Amino acid sequence: xxxxxxxxxxxxxQPHLRPHLADVATYKPGRPAGDGSPARKLSANENPYPPLxxxxxxxxxxxxxxxxxxxxxSDALVHRLAESHGLAPExxxxxxxxxxxxxxxxxxxxxxxxxxxxxxPSFEAYPLITRLADxxxxxxxxxxxxxxxxxxxxxxxxxxxxxxxxxxxxxxxxTTVTRTALEDFLARVPTHVIVAIDEAYREFxxxxxxxxxxxxxxxxxxxxxxxxxxxxxxxxxxxxGYAFAHREIADALRKTAMPFSVSSIAQAAALASLDxxxxxxxxxxxxxxxxxxxxxxxxxxxxxxxxxxxxxxxxPLGEDTAGFAAHCHNAGLSVRPFAGAGVRVSVAPxxxxxxxxxxxxxxxxxx
Ligand SMILES: *Cc1c(COP(=O)(O)O)cnc(C)c1O
Numbered sequence: 001x002x003x004x005x006x007x008x009x010x011x012x013x014q015p016h017l018r019p020h021l022a023d024v025a026t027y028k029p030g031r032p033a034g035d036g037s038p039a040r041k042l043s044a045n046e047n048p049y050p051p052l053x054x055x056x057x058x059x060x061x062x063x064x065x066x067x068x069x070x071x072x073x074s075d076a077l078v079h080r081l082a083e084s085h086g087l088a089p090e091x092x093x094x095x096x097x098x099x100x101x102x103x104x105x106x107x108x109x110x111x112x113x114x115x116x117x118x119x120x121p122s123f124e125a126y127p128l129i130t131r132l133a134d135x136x137x138x139x140x141x142x143x144x145x146x147x148x149x150x151x152x153x154x155x156x157x158x159x160x161x162x163x164x165x166x167x168x169x170x171x172x173x174x175t176t177v178t179r180t181a182l183e184d185f186l187a188r189v190p191t192h193v194i195v196a197i198d199e200a201y202r203e204f205x206x207x208x209x210x211x212x213x214x215x216x217x218x219x220x221x222x223x224x225x226x227x228x229x230x231x232x233x234x235x236x237x238x239x240x241g242y243a244f245a246h247r248e249i250a251d252a253l254r255k256t257a258m259p260f261s262v263s264s265i266a267q268a269a270a271l272a273s274l275d276x277x278x279x280x281x282x283x284x285x286x287x288x289x290x291x292x293x294x295x296x297x298x299x300x301x302x303x304x305x306x307x308x309x310x311x312x313x314x315x316p317l318g319e320d321t322a323g324f325a326a327h328c329h330n331a332g333l334s335v336r337p338f339a340g341a342g343v344r345v346s347v348a349p350x351x352x353x354x355x356x357x358x359x360x361x362x363x364x365x366x367x
Pocket of ligand 1: 045096097098099100123167171198200227228229230231236239240241
């Protein structure tokens with residue numbers, strides 16, 4: 001009966017959808033590894049370590065209240081982050097992952113045809129959420145060192161530009177923008193244009209010349225800083241990130257949020273992760289050590305790796321990209337190819353990195 005009813009419905013009139021949806025691509029998640037083993041999935045920059053027991057305990061306890069809606073303002077977490085960063089609570093906004101906050105910024109700033117400016121290649125969500133809002137993407141190619149070309153970006157600002165993303169470190173290349181380069185850039189951006197500094201990987205940054213969004217926020221009214229519990233804190237599956245912004249931008253972020261989208265479990269887990277920060281940051285240190293080792297060994301295979309300040313490396317393989325990704329997939333490892341440009345690989349614990357290195361070596365030797 002049901003099948004017949006559905007069958008008939010297919011012949012009904014086409015639903016009216018907004019025309020621009022026709023060219024919105026569906027987000028493609030990182031491919032699972034060939035054997036389905038999560039440990040071999042190096043395509044999504046996830047934290048490879050399981051949740052800490054102390055965090056899991058808090059998650060279990062929080063699960064006992066899921067018959068209730070969560071605190072829509074994430075008050076406890078807002079106050080905790082405000083205090084530890086020297087901000088007013090009004091300047092902190094929690095979101096269902098920082099990608100939700102990116103989307104809220106696009107929705108808050110653009111009308112159809114307005115422009116969102118960012119470097120390319122960069123975070124794959126930017127073009128998606130821009131298109132979804134029927135806004136236009138202005139993509140400015142990275143420079144030859146796979147870094148943001150901030151002066152070219154400044155030259156691409158028009159009177160339709162509403163929002164600029166600066167991804168620091170940049171996903172997928174791992175490169176950072178320096179404090180002075182970003183300050184010079186900000187001086188060229190009209191103050192009515194919001195600059196979102198996406199710091200999803202900031203806990204992995206060790207280069208002291210790298211720009212610090214929070215520092216810039218203090219003197220620049222149009223800067224907004226985006227951070228997340230997904231990467232360094234290992235809560236990707238719980239969907240929780242945060243923004244620091246001046247009051248007007250923060251208010252706009254609160255207005256554009258989907259109500260109750262940040263669960264009470266996520267809020268509790270984020271607080272527990274802040275309590276467990278030293279332990280979590282030890283894991284970050286271990287991954288940074290692995291990042292350096294892996295980069296060094298890949299370079300010895302004759303491939304030049306841009307200095308990464310994140311939990312992944314960029315292999316600029318150009319035309320070899322698809323072949324390399326397929327080779328990894330056949331060996332049971334999933335990596336993230338960017339067609340014709342390169343491959344991003346997430347840094348893992350030593351055994352998995354060693355496995356990846358062997359797989360990479362056999363390809364690079366025969367290339
Ligand atoms: C992973 C990532 C995010 C966000 O992740 P959420 O899980 O939505 O917090 C944001 N920006 C960049 C550049 C990322 O790589």
